[in-house]
Amino acid sequence: MQQVYKDKFPAWVDFIEDEYDLVLSNDIDSLLSCLLLNQMFGWKIRYFYDFHTLYKAVDDEKDNEQLYIDIDVLNGKGWSNHVTMLNKNSMYNKEIANLNTIFRISRENYTSKYCGSTFLTLLSYYNYPIFLFNDEAEMILLAIDTAFKGYYSADFRRFNYFYLHNVLDFKHLYELQQKHTIDDFYSIINKYKLYAKIHISNNKISSNLPLTQLSELFYLSKELETLINTRFKAIQQFEYVVYDINKANIDLSDVFSFALTHKNTAKYSIQK
Known part of the structure; x- marks a missing residue:
């Protein structure tokens, strides 16, 4: 990642000697991000959050500060990529490492947002050697959260270029899109079931995602084995709400996590 943009992230992201308990959410972006952080820094995945329920690992280890991964909580530290601001003057959690808050993306400039994944942000920020990944793995990097879509639209290609080339410093990923059609990327999504969710079944992590195959592509198999056991x-427990923002203002007083999934649609969880 270009240093001028790294300097805009919250200071805590560089204190890697600190101990955190990772909070995993229910999709592939969070999973790969958590496995990567576990591999790099030894932080353990001790919580799982599916936006309806927060789960904790059954163990005897001491509790550390929670680090929310691909989850935009209103309070606490984390890494994410969602749009959370309703307008340019909106309050936001300054402890979340999120390119969309760094660039003040809101409903007002929603189409200028960073469409890449949290996983891609982490790989860039910590200068991970992604040259180790094969072409299919790199296509998955662009397929998660459909980061590739902007390239195939005349209106959004400049933002696709800006974030991949200028911010993340992943010029070769931008060029990878030039070698493929949009259907190639949707084929990757289907092949690896990237839309599938993660859930708890019989008190353990479960999913229709090909977890072993994906973890092997990114050299994260050891960390996955620990997690699935x-x-x-x-x-x-939480109340999960999908809300049309055009209807009325949102009361955020009891909201735990919040994100805009479309320009006029908010998804958030209320603490019970």
Whole structure:
């Protein structure tokens, strides 16, 4: 990542000697991001959050500060990529490492947003050697959260270029799109079931995602093996809301996590 943009991230992201308990969410972006952080820094995945329920690992280890991965909580530290601001003057959580808040992306300039994944942000920020990945793995990097879509639109290609080339310093990923059609990327999504969700079944992580295959592509198999053998228990319940912002203002007083999934649609969880 270009240093001028790294300097805009919250300071805590460079204190890697600190201990955190990772909070995994229910999709592939969060999973790969958590496995990567576990591999790089030894932080353990001790929580799982599916936006309805927060689960905690059943173990006897001491509790560390929670780090929310691909989750935009209103309070606490984390890495994410969602748009969370309703307008340029909106309050936001300054402890979340998120390119869309760094660039002040809101409903007002929603089409200028960073469409890449949290995983891609992490790889760039920590200068991970992604040259180790094969072409198919690199296509997956662009397929998660459909980062590739902007390239195939005349209106959005400049933003696709800006974030991949100028911000993340992944020029070769931008050029990879030039070698493929949009259908090639949708084929990758289908092949690896990238839209599939993660859930808890019999107190353990479960998914229709080809977890082993994906973890092998990114050299994260050891970390995955530990995760799938971890047992979890529910510790907190939430009300999950999908809301049309055009209807009325949102009361954020009891909101735990919040994101705009489309310009006029908010998804958030309320603490019970």
